[in-house]
Amino acid sequence: MWKKVIFVVVLVAFISVQFADSLRCYSCDSPQSCRSPSSHLCTNETANASSTFLSTIHSDVPEIAGSSNFSCSNLYYTHRENQTQAFAFMGCVHPNASVCNLSLNATNSNNWIISCYTCNEKDYCTSPAGTFSGSFYAIVGSTLALLMAKLVH
Structure with missing residues (x-):
C-alpha cells in the first residue's frame, strides 16, 4: 500500500517540477x-x-x-x-x-x-495583472497529495 502512495507522490512531484520550471x-x-x-x-x-x-x-x-x-x-x-x-x-x-x-x-x-x-523571474511578469507562479501550484499539489496519502492509510 505504501509503495503505491510513495509512487503517486513521486509522480506528482516530477510532474509539478515540470510546470514549476516552465515560464x-x-x-x-x-x-x-x-x-x-x-x-x-x-x-x-x-x-x-x-x-x-x-x-x-x-x-x-x-x-x-x-x-x-x-x-x-x-x-x-x-x-x-x-x-x-x-x-x-x-x-x-x-x-x-x-x-x-x-x-x-x-x-x-x-x-x-x-x-x-x-x-523571466515569474509567470506573466510583463503585465501588472499577476498570477500565482508554477512553483506555488507544485507546493500545493504536493501538499494535497501527501494529505490524501495520510487519509488513505
Whole structure:
C-alpha cells in the first residue's frame, strides 16, 4: 500500500517540477489583442514564432536555433508625432534575441518610438495583472497529495 502512495507522490512531484520550471507569458500582436492577451507556455516553438513575427517590424532579429531559457517581452510602439499607440506585442522570446535593442525596419524607424520590457523571474511578469507562479501550484499539489496519502492509510 505504501509503495503505491510513495509512487503517486513521486509522480506528482516530477510532474509539478515540470510546470514549476516552465515560464508562461502573455501573448498578443496588436493594440486590440493586447487589451485582453492570451497566455502561452514558453517553448522554442513559441519563441521562434515571436522572432518570426518581430522580424516583420524589426530589421535585425537574430535567428536562434533553440534555447532552454526564455523571457517574456512587452513591446509598445507609439507614433513619434502624436504619441498615440501604433502597435503592440507581448510574447515569449529567446533571451539572446535582445528584443529591447532591436532596430526598427526602414518603414517604421522614423515614425515610431519603442517602449520595451523583458523579464523571466515569474509567470506573466510583463503585465501588472499577476498570477500565482508554477512553483506555488507544485507546493500545493504536493501538499494535497501527501494529505490524501495520510487519509488513505
